[in-house]
Amino acid sequence: MSSTTNCLKTIGSPSLEELKGSPGFPDEHHMKKGPIAIIECIEAIPCNPCETACPKGAIVVGHPITNLPTLDVEKCIGCGLCIAACPGLAIYVKDYTYSDTEALIVFPYEYYPLPSIGDKVTMVNRRGAEVCEGKVLKINLSEKNNKTPVISVSFPKKHFEEIVSMKRI
Numbered sequence: 001m002s003s004t005t006n007c008l009k010t011i012g013s014p015s016l017e018e019l020k021g022s023p024g025f026p027d028e029h030h031m032k033k034g035p036i037a038i039i040e041c042i043e044a045i046p047c048n049p050c051e052t053a054c055p056k057g058a059i060v061v062g063h064p065i066t067n068l069p070t071l072d073v074e075k076c077i078g079c080g081l082c083i084a085a086c087p088g089l090a091i092y093v094k095d096y097t098y099s100d101t102e103a104l105i106v107f108p109y110e111y112y113p114l115p116s117i118g119d120k121v122t123m124v125n126r127r128g129a130e131v132c133e134g135k136v137l138k139i140n141l142s143e144k145n146n147k148t149p150v151i152s153v154s155f156p157k158k159h160f161e162e163i164v165s166m167k168r169i
């Protein structure tokens with residue numbers, strides 16, 4: 001199956017090509033410059049809490065509310081406040097510059113049990129396939145996150161583009 005048939009409509013998750021053509025997906029340069037939000041929201045649904053959650057005005061949905069969210073890569077500081085605000089779990093933050101050998105991902109995780117800090121976990125791509133091992137660095141259970149745990153995991157930099165979450169434990 002080609003990458004163009006592996007798309008949102010055929011298998012329920014977007015292809016990298018679809019995402020790269022969407023306004024919430026940072027370009028390659030900004031993606032690797034430092035911590036930045038990545039928005040995988042490519043269906044025109046009436047939704048905009050990501051817009052109001054961002055203290056920097058880096059996400060714009062505007063009018064009509066069915067617009068796809070647009071990320072302003074110059075304004076985003078990768079703070080992650082938009083992650084738990086998204087009811088569709090469509091936003092995560094990645095940092096390519098985390099260390100010489102590892103990248104960081106901060107993502108929503110609504111499964112139990114939760115991992116513990118220091119755990120080795122299995123990282124997955126957007127199809128849910130296992131890719132590599134990661135190390136849990138932080139579990140954010142802040143009240144502000146509407147009961148959505150937000151987890152930070154480091155993983156080998158060479159898998160930066162593929163990783164979107166961790167496998168359930």
Ligand code: SF4
Pocket residue numbers: 036037053054055056057058059075076077078079080081082083093
């Ligand atoms: S990571 Fe922070 S600055 Fe970037 S879009 Fe999300 S809330 Fe805004």
Ligand code: SF4
Pocket residue numbers: 039040041047048049050051061069085086087088089090091
């Ligand atoms: S909150 Fe999430 S689902 Fe809603 S528009 Fe923003 S990114 Fe899309």
